[in-house]
Amino acid sequence: MKNTVYNFNQYLFLLFLFVVLIPLTVFFHYVDTYIGYSTKIIAPMMVAVLLVCHALIAFFMLLRYLHRRKRFYLAALSAAYGVSACYLLYQLLSYPGVFSAQAIIPGELNDIGINLFFRSMLVALIFLVAMILYRKKYVVEKHSPVMVVMLMAVGILMTVLAWLYSSHYPPLSLTLISGDGRYDGLWRNGSGYILGGVWLITSLLVLYYSHVKNAFWLAISLTCVAHVGSLAMLHGSNTSVNSLACYFARVFEMASAFLVMLVLLYDIFHVHQNTLKKYLDSYESAMRDPLTLLYNRRYFLDALKGRLEHFSQHGAPFAVIVADIDMFKRFNDLYGHIKGDEVIRYVAYTMMHSLGEADVSARLGGEEFCAIIEARDMQEAYAIADRLRLNVGNDKASGFDGTLPESVAISIGVYLVEGAGETMEQCLEKADIAMYAAKRTGRNRVVVYDDVLMRKEEKNQAPSPA
Known part of the structure; x- marks a missing residue:
């Protein structure tokens, strides 16, 4: 099954690579296409949307890491997207021209290009570190503080360099990006190739x-090749910031960010579902008797x-029954406690299959059972209890998967x-009094509690043995 999933994810990756990315890259490499001013306002909107996506991805990735602390590479990936979000925020706040295509001047264009270059480089380097951490898990456990310090140092260094190169330090x-908005400098000085x-x-x-091997790594893989493809689209001296190639490069980055975010959202939903299931299983186990699986x-x-409480409000009558296995001590003495447990399981199995779905069956302890049954009057309550008694005595037709040493x-x-x-x-207490009355009058029978029985039982305070 896992191999099938691996193959499917790999096929999706190859499909994106050969059907979408490579054809578009080749097309825009040879076709110089410009867009009009009316579409230019999309660029700052893309930056804002990408900022929100990367900030959310960083947050979700951090949540995933906190859920799985040993996977330190998740913390590195979270840092990568967090750094990217900070760079994008700096771009939006530092260059007012980014909000209006008409207001951008040539100097700002180059500074924005430098900001994008260092952002992309830093994210790529942190991705590299994340893959090393993914591969060398034992290194993380021994040197995780050193790794954190190194990542922080690299991030600070790249940020300082980006600030200095962005017209803040003349030397x-x-x-x-040239004055006319072309990416020729990106390739002339080798920065784009690096x-x-x-x-x-x-x-x-x-x-x-x-x-x-899974949707998460498929999304990360597509993100990486989308960056390669985006740079390939910008290759050449004629590619402009206003060209369709430039906008498609941004679209690829946005699409990959959306994919990663969707995968993380699904992962969080999956974790929530598993946690809820574990909680419900734990709650179910806490209210069940482990031997019989009846309620405790x-x-x-x-x-x-x-x-x-329901009866006091609505007045719908019901009955409480208490059942006890006759001569149970004899089973334990003659056949051992293993067979005794098998007898208890058999009676519990019969109760579950004899009473209604709305009835509540439970094991009080030892060989004693009880139930809340829906009954309108004494005759109906007696009939239900007697049917249970007869079913317990007819073990041959019960469908129970265990073996009984003798009839119960x-x-x-x-x-x-x-x-x-x-x-x-x-x-x-009243159901218990009626059960002990059944024991005293010969066992293997049903007794319904009433005032006459209560007066008789007052004369017989001590309950008889099993």
Whole structure:
């Protein structure tokens, strides 16, 4: 199954590479296409949208790292997108002309180009570091503080250089975009080739180490090759900041950012679903008896309390039954505790298949069981309890997957709740009195609690043995 997923992701990557990226790169390399002023305002909008996307990706990537602390490469990738978002914010705030195509002057264009160059270079270098961390996990555990300091140092150094080269320190100058808005300087001084080489190496490392094994690495791989393709589109002395090639280069970066964000959002949703499932499983385990998978005593008492509150408001009668396995000590003494547990499992299995879906079955402890059943009167409550008793005695037709050493019988006490103001302790006690009355009168029978039975039981305080 995993190999199939790997192949599918690799096919998607190759499809994007050969059907979308390479044809468009070749087309814009040879075709010099300009766009009109009415479309130029899209550029600052793209920068703003990219800023929001990269900031969100950095945040989501950090969340993913905090969820999986040993994957330090996620922290590096988060840093890469965070740095990119900071550069984009600096671009928007520092150059007012970026908001209006008419207001951009030639000096600003080159400064913006320098800002974009250093942003792209720093992101590529951090991606490289992230892939090394992904490959050399043991290095991270030993030298993670050193790695953090090195990443911070590189980020600060690149930021300072970008600021100095952006017309702030005359001895340092770098021309990437000429006065007429062409990218000829990017290639004449070799900066474009260096940046393209770094992104190409990063792309190859991502492909080699990750094998594009899931949607996350597919998105990261497409991001890397999108940067390579974007630079390839800008190659040549005739490519202008107002050309369609320039805008498509930005579109590729935006598309890759959207893809990474979607993958991270899905991952967060998946983590949430898994966490919720684990919580529900844990909650279910906490309210179930581990041997029988019936509800435990605590859940039963909470359910009985809720049912009594419902009865006080709506007046719908119901019954409480308490059942006890007859002569259970004999099973343990003759056949051992393993077979005794098998008998308990059998009675629980029969209860689950004999009572209704709205009824609540539970194991009180030991060989004693209880249930809340829907019953309108004593006759219906008795019929339901007696059906359970008969089903327990008919083990051959039960469908139980275990083996019983001999037939099993149970004694059942039933109490119909008809009057308001009773507590759950009183309900259980009266059903328990009826169950012990069934034991005293011969076992393997059902006894319903009433006032006559209560007076008889007052004369017999001590319950009989199993």
